[in-house]
Amino acid sequence: MGSTTSVAGQRQHAHHFKNGREEFEACKQGMWIFLVTEVLFFSGLFLAYAILRVFYPEMVAAAHHELDWKMGGLNTVVLLISSWTMARAVSAAQRGQAQKVVSFLLATFICAGIFMCVKYMEYSHKIHEGLLPGSLFSFKDLLSVDKVGLFFSVYFVMTGIHGLHVLIGMGLILWIMKRASRNEFGPNYFTPVEMLGLYWHFVDLVWIYLFPLLYLVS
Amino acid sequence: MATSTVQHGDNYINHSQGIMSWLKTLDHKRIGIMYLFSILFFFLVGGIFALLVRLELLAPGMQFMSQDKYNQAFTYHGAIMVFMVIIPLIPAAIGNFVLPMMVGAKDVAFPRWNLASYYVYMTGALVAASTLFMNGVDTGWTFYTPYSIRTNTSAAWVLMGAFIMGFSSILTGLNFIVTVHKLRAPGLSWDRLPLFVWALYATSIIQILATPVLAITLFLLILERTLGIGIFDPKLGGDPVLFQHFFWFYSHPAVYIMVLPAMGVISEVIPVFSRKPIFGYKAIAAATFGIALVSFIVWGHHMFVSGQSAFANYVFSLLTMFVAIPTGVKVFSWLGTLYKGSLRFDAPMLYVYGFLIVFTIGGLTGMFLATVSLDVHLTDTYFVVAHFHYVMVGGTLLGFMAGLHYWFPKFTGKMYKESTATWAALIINIGFNVTFFPQFILGALGMPRRYADYLPQFETLNRLSTVGSWFILLGFLVVAYNLWSALKSGVKAGNNPWGALTLEWQTPSPPPHENFTNDPVVTEGPYEYVGEKALMGVNGAV
Amino acid sequence: MSHHDHHEGHHHVLSDSTALKTILALLSLTVITVAIARVDLGVLNFPVAMFVASVKAVIVCSIFMGLKYENRENTVIFSTSLLFMLIFFILTFGDLLTRGDVYVKGQIIPAELQAAGPSKFSKPWIESPEIIAHGKGLFAAQCTSCHGDGGAGNGPAAAGLNPKPRNFTVGEGWKNGRKGSQIFGTLTKGLNTMPAFGSLPSEDRWALAHYVRTLGPHSAEKDSDADLAKVGVDPNQEGGGGSAEKSIPLEAAIEILSES
Numbered sequence A: 001m002g003s004t005t006s007v008a009g010q011r012q013h014a015h016h017f018k019n020g021r022e023e024f025e026a027c028k029q030g031m032w033i034f035l036v037t038e039v040l041f042f043s044g045l046f047l048a049y050a051i052l053r054v055f056y057p058e059m060v061a062a063a064h065h066e067l068d069w070k071m072g073g074l075n076t077v078v079l080l081i082s083s084w085t086m087a088r089a090v091s092a093a094q095r096g097q098a099q100k101v102v103s104f105l106l107a108t109f110i111c112a113g114i115f116m117c118v119k120y121m122e123y124s125h126k127i128h129e130g131l132l133p134g135s136l137f138s139f140k141d142l143l144s145v146d147k148v149g150l151f152f153s154v155y156f157v158m159t160g161i162h163g164l165h166v167l168i169g170m171g172l173i174l175w176i177m178k179r180a181s182r183n184e185f186g187p188n189y190f191t192p193v194e195m196l197g198l199y200w201h202f203v204d205l206v207w208i209y210l211f212p213l214l215y216l217v218s
Numbered sequence B: 001m002a003t004s005t006v007q008h009g010d011n012y013i014n015h016s017q018g019i020m021s022w023l024k025t026l027d028h029k030r031i032g033i034m035y036l037f038s039i040l041f042f043f044l045v046g047g048i049f050a051l052l053v054r055l056e057l058l059a060p061g062m063q064f065m066s067q068d069k070y071n072q073a074f075t076y077h078g079a080i081m082v083f084m085v086i087i088p089l090i091p092a093a094i095g096n097f098v099l100p101m102m103v104g105a106k107d108v109a110f111p112r113w114n115l116a117s118y119y120v121y122m123t124g125a126l127v128a129a130s131t132l133f134m135n136g137v138d139t140g141w142t143f144y145t146p147y148s149i150r151t152n153t154s155a156a157w158v159l160m161g162a163f164i165m166g167f168s169s170i171l172t173g174l175n176f177i178v179t180v181h182k183l184r185a186p187g188l189s190w191d192r193l194p195l196f197v198w199a200l201y202a203t204s205i206i207q208i209l210a211t212p213v214l215a216i217t218l219f220l221l222i223l224e225r226t227l228g229i230g231i232f233d234p235k236l237g238g239d240p241v242l243f244q245h246f247f248w249f250y251s252h253p254a255v256y257i258m259v260l261p262a263m264g265v266i267s268e269v270i271p272v273f274s275r276k277p278i279f280g281y282k283a284i285a286a287a288t289f290g291i292a293l294v295s296f297i298v299w300g301h302h303m304f305v306s307g308q309s310a311f312a313n314y315v316f317s318l319l320t321m322f323v324a325i326p327t328g329v330k331v332f333s334w335l336g337t338l339y340k341g342s343l344r345f346d347a348p349m350l351y352v353y354g355f356l357i358v359f360t361i362g363g364l365t366g367m368f369l370a371t372v373s374l375d376v377h378l379t380d381t382y383f384v385v386a387h388f389h390y391v392m393v394g395g396t397l398l399g400f401m402a403g404l405h406y407w408f409p410k411f412t413g414k415m416y417k418e419s420t421a422t423w424a425a426l427i428i429n430i431g432f433n434v435t436f437f438p439q440f441i442l443g444a445l446g447m448p449r450r451y452a453d454y455l456p457q458f459e460t461l462n463r464l465s466t467v468g469s470w471f472i473l474l475g476f477l478v479v480a481y482n483l484w485s486a487l488k489s490g491v492k493a494g495n496n497p498w499g500a501l502t503l504e505w506q507t508p509s510p511p512p513h514e515n516f517t518n519d520p521v522v523t524e525g526p527y528e529y530v531g532e533k534a535l536m537g538v539n540g541a542v
Numbered sequence C: 001m002s003h004h005d006h007h008e009g010h011h012h013v014l015s016d017s018t019a020l021k022t023i024l025a026l027l028s029l030t031v032i033t034v035a036i037a038r039v040d041l042g043v044l045n046f047p048v049a050m051f052v053a054s055v056k057a058v059i060v061c062s063i064f065m066g067l068k069y070e071n072r073e074n075t076v077i078f079s080t081s082l083l084f085m086l087i088f089f090i091l092t093f094g095d096l097l098t099r100g101d102v103y104v105k106g107q108i109i110p111a112e113l114q115a116a117g118p119s120k121f122s123k124p125w126i127e128s129p130e131i132i133a134h135g136k137g138l139f140a141a142q143c144t145s146c147h148g149d150g151g152a153g154n155g156p157a158a159a160g161l162n163p164k165p166r167n168f169t170v171g172e173g174w175k176n177g178r179k180g181s182q183i184f185g186t187l188t189k190g191l192n193t194m195p196a197f198g199s200l201p202s203e204d205r206w207a208l209a210h211y212v213r214t215l216g217p218h219s220a221e222k223d224s225d226a227d228l229a230k231v232g233v234d235p236n237q238e239g240g241g242g243s244a245e246k247s248i249p250l251e252a253a254i255e256i257l258s259e260s
Helices: A020-055 A057-064 A069-094 A098-129 A148-181 A191-215 B019-023 B028-056 B067-086 B089-102 B111-133 B155-182 B195-227 B240-274 B281-297 B310-322 B324-338 B347-370 B372-378 B382-412 B418-445 B456-489 C016-037 C042-064 C073-096 C111-115 C129-142 C156-160 C180-189 C202-215 C225-230 C250-259
Strands: none
Touching (some): A069 A191, A069 C016, B028 B456, B111 B155, B155 B195, B240 B324, B240 B347, B240 B382, B310 B347
């Protein structure tokens, strides 16, 4: 497998597919089905959040003030831009522009890195303050608020799992960058880049909802 | 239906040699066989736990284990059987082999992910099983909080194992959906798809939608145990009933992951051994989807006495009753196929007959349990235990046995001894009923489940049930002996010993590495047992 | 759909200008998201926030993820996830929102426990019009469903009971006897299909006993000291004797547990 030919993206399709087009469409559908499982995976967390919000609105209101919406907003902007750079990378791969693929993937990687740095700052602040999940909660100003630890449980699990997906995405970006730099992608084969794109946009999608729900509730 | 020239000698078994060629295979047939052996191994382990449980219940008082050990025994029995055996059983051990062939494809859509799913399964299974050498687990396979948070056992590792195995299930489902969508042979329209494929397709959709919720549930429970996040822990302000909502949102559809493929096998086997087209093809396909859909909106019937609201009880009870409609459509369609057919009594069909009786009983008793006013008395008694064993063992396992005996000649190119298979089928069917029917009565009399001991008035029925379990063991030993002998020295089976019309039978047994020598083209439905084809004899007719 | 042909390798390529317009739209919507969060729209706050987020989501799905440019198969597949997430939410909330008073905010002190305040009757085993009146109120709340409004053992729930509830209007057939202490004892421990009411404060049980005695033919039987001793009462002491069982009704327990 793999190729370093003068024409970008020449590759034999797998034997059980009729042609490369069929293989591409199958991979794309496979990725969408995987994203379906991701939606259902996160749905449990959104449900837990929704329950806290519906039944303990004052607690949620009190707790969420400890989240910095500016940092959350910055992360939203950064992630959206990373979706744009990722879309540009996919287009470049489709056009066989290996250099641009690498550049835009790098830009995406950097955006993701910024996201994780901001996340790191948020987390370390909270750990320092004792704004921790459930039984670990020890932030004195809110200790009297009933069930406040639950909010931070949901916060940490949701943003934590999301952050894990960002990290995994960063690893995948590096891998695809490497393959792009070897001129593996062109108009006849860009499947991995497109798959990465779908995954990355999904990660962005989840954050599009997490941001207002966690940071902007009033 | 399709043509294929007979290949000389080259098949998927001898295509390449050595254990690494199996462990690194991308061939769906080999992956299916590996799954088959692994799953049957875990079936043995889970079965041993069952025999231990039944042995302890042979008489009142504790026979040879403590109450704590008993809790562990039934937990391992349940967890192993559910997660390691019954859920992957038909899709992974039979579906992997048969589905691509039935749609005329050379492999599943993503062979590498298929192999990955096997290793993910083994990893999860070994992680969970390793707890047998740690502190075990005693929560019941349902892991209800708050006890599952407090128990000083190795529950977290079992949860982790089940979490990992869930991904295997997802990968299998994902692969099947894309295969059915994208890799069907020319002429294989949706209305010509074999019903086994329909069944696996619907099952795969359930796997995709439901399993991730199990994943997040188990994940949260692991966090609950290790970090005390509090979402399900009443001591920290959480809700243990919420755990049950999360858990059963997956676990109810999961039982349809278990049974739909078995129903698919039944739909496949009946026309062949009645020499008749299936009655109500479209109805069965539609009913399969109906069952899959309804399975997602009824989970609260496991929670009637959990503290769930009365309103939710009404709603879930009513919705649960609806599942009887598509199920009934299927049962009557099968009966309609048998009616005026030339009925055979080969081993696959014996399991089918057993299934029809046993699954119907199981399903009907589900209606008892769906009725809130009855369930309040029957829940957590042996009535429930009997119900789910009737549908899971009587349903899924008998369906699997039918499929195993049906496709055995295709997998191996050998035929087993029919008389031995008949005896085994009879012993299993009878043993099953002797084991579990008394449990309906015990439950109605009030014997609670998951109790290590029972009141003296329950002794006779318990004894009967335990003896029945020994017959089940005997029956499976006979099957194992029969199939193993056939593997070693059975009579050569031809391409199509049953005279079936689906694509996998139009190619040699065992099949070549590429499945078909010529790309199949489909020109008619899979059950056209009319005219000459209805007369095509069974056993060596082609 | 902008598929121009289906040749192998010819797929829709997102133009750079479309990509740019899309990100600008998304960023603008983000500004709107933040701005609108500072405006209090009351009950609309949440739906509006979700609406804006969903507009952004649809833009990402349809343009960046390409659903707009292909046939509907993958859109249907992805939408299915949302449908089932909705089912999960709706049916779970369907339970949680209809539980009754379990999720009411703040501390709940159930009526039964509130009644266990300072005792109104210092020696409740002594009959008096006041305690009979107290018993009458309790009877209506606790007993009529089985024993009927008049105590004839013909309440609506009696149909399903075997043996039938005691008919208080007749003098015969009282298994444990008709003295005050005997009725008190039956109430405390239960009898056949009648559950134990030991969780009621003992003065309430005495009140009920006195009231129930008035429903039937007059009985001159009085409790002797020995009778009282049998139910743990020392007539020389104050208090109800036979103290309430150290248990509370299950609903009260669940409430307290979930609020704590």
